[in-house]
Amino acid sequence: xxxxxxxxxxxxxxxxxxxxxxxxxxxxxxxxxxxxxxxxxxxxxxxxxxxxxxxxxxxxxxxxxxxxxxxxxxxxxxxxxxxxxxxxxx
Numbered sequence: 001x002x003x004x005x006x007x008x009x010x011x012x013x014x015x016x017x018x019x020x021x022x023x024x025x026x027x028x029x030x031x032x033x034x035x036x037x038x039x040x041x042x043x044x045x046x047x048x049x050x051x052x053x054x055x056x057x058x059x060x061x062x063x064x065x066x067x068x069x070x071x072x073x074x075x076x077x078x079x080x081x082x083x084x085x086x087x088x089x090x
Contacts, residue, residue, distance in 0.1 A: 033076035036065060042073040046081060056081075 043050045056062035057071070062081060064071040 033074060033079070035075045036072040037075070037078065039064075039071045039073075042078060045078055 037045065039050050039053060043053055046053070053062060057064055061084075062073070063077055064073055066072075
């Protein structure tokens with residue numbers, strides 16, 4: 001694998017974050033922050049595995065909406081995670 005300089009890595013990570021935010025907007029009604037997304041859809045949007053999302057739920061970093069045993073996430077919660085990811089990356 002090629003090594004990236006810090007500036008290239010920063011640009012690459014910013015492009016990935018913009019791409020992920022576009023996934024949220026394209027997958028949900030942009031004007032409704034309460035749209036629910038399944039665990040698998042949320043994992044796809046955040047580019048994480050469902051096991052990673054379950055880990056974040058246990059740690060209290062991600063707040064699901066529970067309907068019976070199923071887990072859902074609001075658009076607002078996914079955007080909050082993305083913003084948290086952005087702040088951590090800088």
